[in-house]
Amino acid sequence: MEINVNKHISGQFNDELEQIRNDVLKMGGLVEQQLTNALNAVNNSDTKLARQVLENDYLVNKLEVQIDEDCTRIIAKRQPAASDLRLVLAIIKTITDLERIGDEAERIANVALESFNKAQQEFLVSMDNMGRKAINMLNNVLDAFARMDVDAAFKVHKADKKLDKEYEAITRQLMTHMMEDPRSIPKVMDVLWSVRSLERIGDRCQNISEYVIYFVKGKDVRHTSEADIKDKVLS
Amino acid sequence: MEINVNKHISGQFNDELEQIRNDVLKMGGLVEQQLTNALNAVNNSDTKLARQVLENDYLVNKLEVQIDEDCTRIIAKRQPAASDLRLVLAIIKTITDLERIGDEAERIANVALESFNKAQQEFLVSMDNMGRKAINMLNNVLDAFARMDVDAAFKVHKADKKLDKEYEAITRQLMTHMMEDPRSIPKVMDVLWSVRSLERIGDRCQNISEYVIYFVKGKDVRHTSEADIKDKVLS
Numbered sequence: 470m471e472i473n474v475n476k477h478i479s480g481q482f483n484d485e486l487e488q489i490r491n492d493v494l495k496m497g498g499l500v501e502q503q504l505t506n507a508l509n510a511v512n513n514s515d516t517k518l519a520r521q522v523l524e525n526d527y528l529v530n531k532l533e534v535q536i537d538e539d540c541t542r543i544i545a546k547r548q549p550a551a552s553d554l555r556l557v558l559a560i561i562k563t564i565t566d567l568e569r570i571g572d573e574a575e576r577i578a579n580v581a582l583e584s585f586n587k588a589q590q591e592f593l594v595s596m597d598n599m600g601r602k603a604i605n606m607l608n609n610v611l612d613a614f615a616r617m618d619v620d621a622a623f624k625v626h627k628a629d630k631k632l633d634k635e636y637e638a639i640t641r642q643l644m645t646h647m648m649e650d651p652r653s654i655p656k657v658m659d660v661l662w663s664v665r666s667l668e669r670i671g672d673r674c675q676n677i678s679e680y681v682i683y684f685v686k687g688k689d690v691r692h693t694s695e696a697d698i699k700d701k702v703l704s
Numbered sequence: 705m706e707i708n709v710n711k712h713i714s715g716q717f718n719d720e721l722e723q724i725r726n727d728v729l730k731m732g733g734l735v736e737q738q739l740t741n742a743l744n745a746v747n748n749s750d751t752k753l754a755r756q757v758l759e760n761d762y763l764v765n766k767l768e769v770q771i772d773e774d775c776t777r778i779i780a781k782r783q784p785a786a787s788d789l790r791l792v793l794a795i796i797k798t799i800t801d802l803e804r805i806g807d808e809a810e811r812i813a814n815v816a817l818e819s820f821n822k823a824q825q826e827f828l829v830s831m832d833n834m835g836r837k838a839i840n841m842l843n844n845v846l847d848a849f850a851r852m853d854v855d856a857a858f859k860v861h862k863a864d865k866k867l868d869k870e871y872e873a874i875t876r877q878l879m880t881h882m883m884e885d886p887r888s889i890p891k892v893m894d895v896l897w898s899v900r901s902l903e904r905i906g907d908r909c910q911n912i913s914e915y916v917i918y919f920v921k922g923k924d925v926r927h928t929s930e931a932d933i934k935d936k937v938l939s
Binding site: 554558648655 | 762765766768769773776780783785786789790793796797800879882883884886887889890893924926927
C-alpha cells in the first residue's frame with residue numbers, strides 16, 4: 470500500500486515536472502516566433518508585423534512569471550533532490566534567458582518601424598543572414614532541451630563562436646559604411662544595435678546549452694573552456 | 705530534547721543562510737571594485753589597472769559557481785519553504801546579474817587599453833559621470849540586499865530611469881560627434897559600447913532590486929509598472 474502511495478505521489482510529481490517542461494518549450498516556441506517575426510518585419514519593412522511583436526512581448530513575460538511560480542511551488546511542495554532539483558533549477562535559469570531573447574526580438578522589431586534607403590537595405594540582408602543563424606541556434610537549443618541531449622547542446626555551445634565572428638565582420642562593414650557616409654550614421658546605428666542583439670541571443674542560447682549539460686551531467690560548465698567541457702564532462 | 709535538536713538544526717540552517725548572504729555581499733563588493741577599477745582605468749588611461757580588472761574576472765565567476773552550488777545544496781539538504789526558499793531563489797538570480805555586471809566591467813576595462821585624442825577624451829568624462837551613477841546604483845542595491853530593505857530597493861528601481869535618460873543623451877552626443885568627424889568613428893564606438901554597458905548595469909541593478917522586493921514581499925514584481933509596485937506591493 471505504501472509503495473502504491475509513493476508511486477502515486479511520484480507519478481503526480483512526474484506529471485508536474487512534465488507539465489513545466491512543456492511550458493518551457495511553449496515559451497521557447499513563442500520566443501522563436503517573436504524573433505522570426507521581428508526579422509521578417511525588418512526584412513519586408515512590415516510595420517504591422519513589427520507592432521505585433523511589440524504587443525506580444527507581454528505573453529513571453531507572463532509565461533516566464535508563471536513557470537517561475539510553478540518551479541517555486543514544486544520545490545516547496547515536492548522537495549526535489551538530485552536530478553529533479555537540477556531540472557527545476559535549470560528551468561528557472563532557462564526561462565530567464567528566454568525572456569531576455571524575447572526582449573532582444575522586441576528591440577529588433579523596432580528597427581522595422583524605420584525606413585531605409587537602398588544602400589542601407591543591403592545591411593539588412595547581412596543582418597537577416599545572421600538572424601537566421603541565431604534562430605537556428607535557438608531552435609537547436611530548444612530541441613536539445615526537449616530531448617535533454619548533451620551532444621546537441623554542446624553543438625549549440627560551439628556554434629556561438631561562428632555567430633560571434635559573423636557579428637564582428639558585419640560590425641566592421643557597418644563602421645566602414647558610416648565613415649564613408651556619415652549622414653547614414655543614425656540609421657546604421659540602429660542596424661548595429663540589432664546585430665548586437667543577435668550576438669547576445671547567441672550568448673543566451675549558449676547559456677541554455679550549459680543548463681542542459683548541467684542537468685544531464687550534474688556539472689556546472691559555465692566559465693569552462695570548450696576543450697575542458699569535451700574532455701572532462703562529456704567524455 | 706526534540707525541541708533542542710530542532711533548535712540546533714534550525715540554528716545551523718540559519719548560519720548556512722547567513723554565510724551565503726555574506727558570500728553574495730562579498731561577491732557584490734568584488735564586482736563593485738571591478739567596475740570602479742575599470743572606470744578609473746579608462747579615466748586615467750591606466751592600462752595596468754585595466755589588465756588587473758581583466759585578470760580578476762575569474763574571481764567573480766568562481767564566487768558565482770560556489771554560491772550557486774551552496775544554494776543547490778541548501779535546497780536539497782534543508783528543503784526550505786516560504787521565505788527561506790524565496791531567499792535562496794533570490795540569491796540564485798542575484799548572483800547571475802552580479803556576474804554579468806562583472807562581464808560589463810571587463811568590457812569597459814578593455815577601452816582603457818586604447819588611446820584617445822583630446823576631443824575624444826571629453827566623451828570619457830561624460831562616460832565617467834554616468835559610470836559613477838551606475839556604481840552608486842550598484843552600491844545602493846547591495847545595501848538594500850544586505851538589509852533586505854524594500855524601500856531602498858524601490859529607490860534603486862526608480863533610479864534606473866535617470867540612468868537611461870543619461871545614456872540617451874550621451875549616445876546622441878556621440879553620434880553627432882561621429883557625423884562631424886567620421887575618422888573618429890572606431891574610437892567613439894568603443895565609448896558607445898561602454899556607455900551601453902553602463903546602461904545594462906543599471907538594468908541589472910534594477911533586476912536585483914526586484915529580487916529584494918520579491919524576497920521581502922513575496923511578490924514577483926518583474927514586468928510590473930512602478931506605479932503598480934508602489935500601490936499594490938509596497939503600500
